[in-house]
Amino acid sequence: MQNRKTAAAIAVAVAVSLGASACSSSDSGSDGNGGGGNAKADAALTSVVNATDKKGGTVTLEHASGPDSLDPGNTYYGWVQNFSRLYARSLVTFKPAAGKESLEVVPDLATSLGKASADAKTWTYTLREGVKFEDGTEITSKDVKYAVERSNFAPEALSNGPTYFKAYLDGGDKYKGPYKDKSPEGLKSIETPDDHTIVFKLNKPFADMDYLAAFSQTAPIQQKADTGASYVQKMVSSGPYKVSAYDESKGATLVRNPEWDPKTDPIRKALADKVELKFNVNATTIDDHLLNDAITVGAEGTGLQSKTQPKVLAKAAEKAKTDNPYAGALQYLALNVNVKPFDNAECRKAVQYAVDKQSMVDSIGGSVKGDPATTVIPPSVAGYKKFDLYPSEGNKGDVAKAKEHLTKCGQPKGFKTTLTARSDRPDEITAATQLQGSLKAIGITAEIKQFPADKYFTDFAGVPDWVHKNKVGMMMMAWGADWPTGFGFLDQIVNGSAIKPSGGTNLMELDDKVINDLLVKGIGTVDTTARNATWGEVDQKVMENASVVPLFYRKNLLYRPDSAANVTVTDAYLGMYDYVLMTSTK
Amino acid sequence: MLLLLVVSAVTFAIFFLVPRLGGQTLDSMAAQYVGKSPDPDVIAAVKKNLGLDQPLYLQYWNFVKGIVVGADYQFGPDPVTCNAPCFGYSFKTHTEIWPQLVDRVPVTLSLAVGAAVLWVVSGVAIGVLSALKRGSFFDRLSMGVALAGVSLPMFFTGLVVLALFGNGEYVPFADDPVAWAGSLVLPWCTLALLYSALYARLTRAGMLETMGEDYIRTARAKGLQERKVVVKHGLRSALTPLVTIFGMDFALLLGGAVITERVFSFQGLGAFAIQGVTTADLPKVMGVTLVAAFFIVICNLLVDLVYAAIDPRVRLS
């Protein structure tokens, strides 16, 4: 008797609380503040939504954990590169504009894009006059040089960022960094003949230099203000905003930089008065805040969580506030050419036909999460060429053709192999499981082995010895470029030189001379149109090789609350909103 | 003191030995503190600067030395002195651990103390009333709810509360006492619900046992009013075992109410611990572990003292 009564009491209490929570969340967002309520879904992919010229308001961003660092010289995350433009002006940057224009590189600190020598090994930039730090000092080319030196060459203090400058600058492997090498001239391959000229001397032809120059690592840093790892606590701004408060675990507040001169800055409007960035906010809470219009944007730029998405898409009014851009990333299957039977191209082609990409996309959540892919370069990256070498009806795969190629490679009955995936990426696991099913249909038995993401490349899939020893023929992989060109996308995954004993990202161990040479040729081509065409060629050759099986182009579901203004998607930063443009009506 | 050394040594050992057993090398460990696809030079530099290439006992010794006398380190153009107590610097962000610990203690303390007051008062009150009205509707209802409270995991309760009411950020007491309390009300209630339920059940059991003791009968035989009998004679005895339990609960909470802090996005010691663990940031983990161990030692000491103050049979005469 007692137990039944208490059980009933508990059940009532639980039911009430669950019911109440369902009620409260359905109320959120349905009575918006007007403003951007008229735009349709995906409007920000091609236009600037809720456009305004009004000054004022506070932009609020929230992140579930935090950046690797807000120091522009110590970060790898795309969102920080995007965000840091508010207080750090690099030599060039991506145009804050809608649609395809967002991939365009435009001058920022520099007066124009880089001037290349004929062999694309020497690049010269001219700085604008009269651009000042927040303390009133004028920005010189030495500050840009110092910024590159500290960000790439001082891993004992700053180890988070990419090291492309180190790889491409002449003598980069010998320079010890500005903290150890106290000589006045520093890295010799960066020359500063005068206060407004900077010259980069590279060790090989590199036509994508402007894209490197767009990294936040070229934002100027005063040597006298630099304290190394702790610089982030007292950054000196070169942009329209400066940091007024910073706490490593709480976030940062940006206020207007009075020394910023809009006449020297044609690309920024700097409408908002204040910018608040908050760290360590529970991810579910962030989604709630967005839906309740309590904040302006989710800083990470990967959109709403999977569990929030169905709720939002189910209501027409809410769906109208979403944008579903490409994330600039490709989910693919790497077939290792040194593990039998994938050393035989016909077997690889069989897999190309066997995969049911449409069902795979459906299994992870449908078209809002991705589109079936047929090329290596995703549509939002410069150099994308649309083609499909292994077509099938509705991208569902072609079992007949697959079996044909299996027979051609001498495995008519199929074979056994191992498929690896990252255990802490639920979508990847789902896709792998679905893939396993497609392969079974043509007789290929793939055993799935899971590994944690942070060890995937250093210990398992990225270690050729381990792969060979364990006969791992197939590896799930996803890749987003560090800069949005064909080279930026392809070089690290299909170039023979990207094969490393550990930590490599060319999981196929693809080492094709033709492809390697094409990549070198392309990056030496100064003419942009010709260069981009080369990437398309490389893509096609890689697909002919069939060791990369593209699965789907990833997409994010972003949400723009009513108070968000000047909202547009920037393809350059992996399909998130442009933080230079964004402002708030609150 | 010895206990603290043991705890810290064990944490240190676990941090290094477990990955080693899992087949990790020092290089791959160092690679965790670096950005994507790192250069071998970068890994080497990180390894050297964090001292990962030194033998374990030396690293540990340096850590202990730092706490006592401070240490020098360099993550930039110039060397910096980290004054005692120096708990080292984060492997990831190269910022000093001790100031961060100090910042977070008030948050966790606010959470723990407020919740403790709430759960002790409510738990004991409900437990006493239930015991006195044993078998009544009140008793059955409260014990039923208590059973639910004890069984519901913190992340469920917390998320439900969050979904129902939402919550603001933590406001330091010094800034605005009213806002401070306001930001803490929901986490207090969530945390207190779990413990209050437990304490209600414990108090009820203790009261039932105590009220059956002979000295209660004697107290009544003396002609004492029932209220005095319950409080002065009954409750006082029933609460003694709770003192020990409370001491332990509170001490553990001071080490960081991990789940609560996570759910409500509070930056206390618990959140710090999680960050340390997920980013394999040894100094963070060591810092929190030592602080937590310290609190446990202190609380145990206090419990012993309080117990002796309450129960004369325990005192050394």
Added chain:
Amino acid sequence: MSDAIKKDSPAADTVPAQRAGDAKEFLSVRNLSVHFDTDDGLVKSVDGVSFDLKAGQTLGIVGESGSGKSVTSLGIMGLHTSERARIGGEIWLDGEELIGAGPERVRKLRGQKMAMIFQDPLSALHPYYSIGAQIVEAHRVHNKVDKKTAKKRAIEMLDRVGIPEPHRRYEDYPHQFSGGMRQRAMIAMALVNNPQLLIADEPTTALDVTVQAQILDLIRDLQKEFGSAVVMITHDLGVVAEIADNLLVMYAGRCIERGTSEKVFYEPQHPYTWGLLGSMPRIDREQTERLIPVKGSPPSLINVPSGCAFHPRCPYADVPPDNITRTERPELQQVSDGHYSACHMSREQRDRIWTEEIAPKL
């Protein structure tokens, strides 16, 4: 007599009614019944007990475990606080009826006019408070005095009960006393307000034999000094022989024999009493003689045996005719002046059995 009264009813006792207002009887219990309403049934712990007690006199209540002796005394004190207790009958204390008086009135009398000491002083005293504090508490409940005065009184009492260095021992805790000293302290606490009725529930059972004697002496002395009435509850006839003026023997919640100590000891008129006497160790008995226990075990108080509650264990259950011991409950009948027994055998039968069979063996 038997026809007019129903079987198994705690009805009219044939003891001459001492009405309220008879100032000689300080305590007068009439048909006291204490039943407990449990899930297993109605437990009749005390089922119709009556007795009187004058000031300055000692009544010994004797019986085995479960006979209802403690329940009776708790009933007098009003200490049955459970909701399941059902109390019937009358208790007259110094002219005032207690059962109908209401709990608050009885509380005021507890510790003041009537006091009780218990069997195990270690568990009966609160371990966390000093002896002195507990005595002071007992005093201040019923007297509006300041702490200093109360403390003086407490030390006085400790001295009076024979505890050496009372001002020092005042601050000691119960666990710091020896068994005998602890019991003395409890007596001090009970007597601090000069109660006119003292109920002692097995006060010596937990003590050494040597200490027992001291405690009994103390109680007797105090009784003489204050003129209080004493109820001594025990299962040990040896204890009660020393100190009681009158005896009341209880079995299964009922009184089965009542009279002066002398009469009950030397002319016992009930087979159960014979059994008790036979099972009592005596120094003057031959050591080779076995003790004669009362065979069988105490009866269930929920399903009390029909007729005479003792009949399942009585060797003489078949002596009275017509199976009456199994069908009719015997009422207390006068044997001689002030001596009553509840037995179906005739006086002659009992006398004969006593002189021929029982007494020689003792």
